[in-house]
Amino acid sequence: AQSVTQPDIHITVSEGASLELRCNYSYGATPYLFWYVQSPGQGLQLLLKYFSGDTLVQGIKGFEAEFKRSQSSFNLRKPSVHWSDAAEYFCAVDRGDMRFGAGTRLTVKP
Amino acid sequence: DGGITQSPKYLFRKEGQNVTLSCEQNLNHDAMYWYRQDPGQGLRLIYYSQIVNDFQKGDIAEGYSVSREKKESFPLTVTSAQKNPTAFYLCASSMRSPYQETQYFGPGTRLLVL
Numbered sequence: 001a002q003s004v005t006q007p008d009i010h011i012t013v014s015e016g017a018s019l020e021l022r023c024n025y026s027y028g029a030t031p032y033l034f035w036y037v038q039s040p041g042q043g044l045q046l047l048l049k050y051f052s053g054d055t056l057v058q059g060i061k062g063f064e065a066e067f068k069r070s071q072s073s074f075n076l077r078k079p080s081v082h083w084s085d086a087a088e089y090f091c092a093v094d095r096g097d098m099r100f101g102a103g104t105r106l107t108v109k110p
Numbered sequence: 111d112g113g114i115t116q117s118p119k120y121l122f123r124k125e126g127q128n129v130t131l132s133c134e135q136n137l138n139h140d141a142m143y144w145y146r147q148d149p150g151q152g153l154r155l156i157y158y159s160q161i162v163n164d165f166q167k168g169d170i171a172e173g174y175s176v177s178r179e180k181k182e183s184f185p186l187t188v189t190s191a192q193k194n195p196t197a198f199y200l201c202a203s204s205m206r207s208p209y210q211e212t213q214y215f216g217p218g219t220r221l222l223v224l
Contacts, residue, residue, distance in 0.1 A: 009150070034212070043114075043200055043215035044153075090152060098143075098213060100152040 004093045006101035013081050014109045021076040021104050023091030031095035033074040035065055038088045038103075047089075050074065061085070083108045112137045114216035116201050121221045123188065123195060131186045131219045133201035140206045142184035143213065146170060147198040156199075159184055160206070188221060196223050 004025045013019055025031060032051050036044040048059025055067040065076045074091060086108045091101040114135045123129045135142065141160045145153040155168030159178040173192025178184055184203075188195045199219045204211040 036215075041198075041218070041220070043116075043217045044202075046212055046214070049212060097155070100145075102150055102152040 004091055004099050004101045006089075006091055006104050008104045009102070010105045010107065012107040012109060015083050016080050019076075019078045019081045019085070019106070021089050021091075021106070023074045023076065023101060025072050025074070025091075025093045027072075027093065027095050029095065030067075030069060031093040033065075033067060034092040034094070034098075035059065035063070035074075035076045036090045036092060036100075037061075038090065040087075044090060047076070081106075081108055083110065114201060114203055114214060116199075116216035116219050118219060119217070121219055122224050123221060124224050126190045128187055128189050129221070131188070131199055131201075131221070133184045133186065133216060134182055135184075135201075135203045135214075135216075136182060137203055137214065138181075139203035139214075140181070141204045141211070142178070143202040143204075144168075144174070144176065144184070144186045145200045145202065147200055147218075153200065156186065195221050197221060 007022050034049045035047040037047050038044045047063050048057045050057045050067050057065050063078050067074050088103045088105045090103050093099050117132045143158040144156040147153050154170050156174050157176045159165035162181050165176050165178050175187045201216040202213040204213045
C-alpha cells in the first residue's frame with residue numbers, strides 16, 4: 001500500500017543544535033514531496049517542496065530537505081534550531097492524492 | 111491579504127445535532143479540501159472539490175457532507191451520523207487538481223462534543 005512514514009513521534013533537541021526529521025515513503029514512482037509545520041492550534045504552513053531537479057531543496061525559516069531516491073526518503077534538516085521551531089512537522093506525498101505522515105513533534109530545550 | 115479563513119475557531123456540538131464549519135478562500139483556487147486531524151494520526155481527507163458544483167469523498171466521508179456552490183466557499187457539515195466528531199478540522203485549497211499543486215491551509219476549527 002502507498003504510504004508515508006515519519007518514524008519519530010517526538011524529538012527533543014537543545015537550542016542551537018542541529019535537527020534532522022525523517023520521512024520515508026512507499027510509492028511505485030517518485031511522488032511529489034512536501035514538508036509542513038504546524039504550531040499548536042494552528043493550520044499547516046508549507047516549509048518546502050520537491051517536484052523534480054536538484055535533490056537538495058531549500059525552504060523557509062532555514063530548513064532544507066534532501067530527496068534520496070534509493071532510500072525513498074525526504075528528510076528535513078536545520079543546522080541550528082531556534083526555540084521558535086518547536087512545533088509539529090508533517091511530511092506529505094502526492095502521487096494523485098495527498099497523503100500525510102502522522103507527524104513529528106519537536107521540543108526545543110533552552 | 112489572500113488566504114483561507116475558517117470559522118468558528120471552536121464549535122460545540124450537542125448529541126444528535128448537525129453543525130456546519132465554514133471555509134472561505136480568496137486565492138482564486140479551484141480545488142478545496144477538508145481534513146480531519148486526530149492526535150498521532152496526521153491528517154485524513156474527508157472530502158475534496160476540484161471545481162464548483164462537484165466534490166468527491168475522501169477516506170473518511172461517512173457522517174459528513176459538503177457543498178460547493180461558489181468557488182470561494184466549501185462548507186462542511188458534521189451530521190449526527192458522525193459518532194466521534196471531536197477533532198481538529200482543517201480546510202485547504204490549491205490551484206487546481208491535487209496532483210502537483212501545493213495545498214494552503216486555513217487556521218482550523220476545533221469541534222467538541224457537549
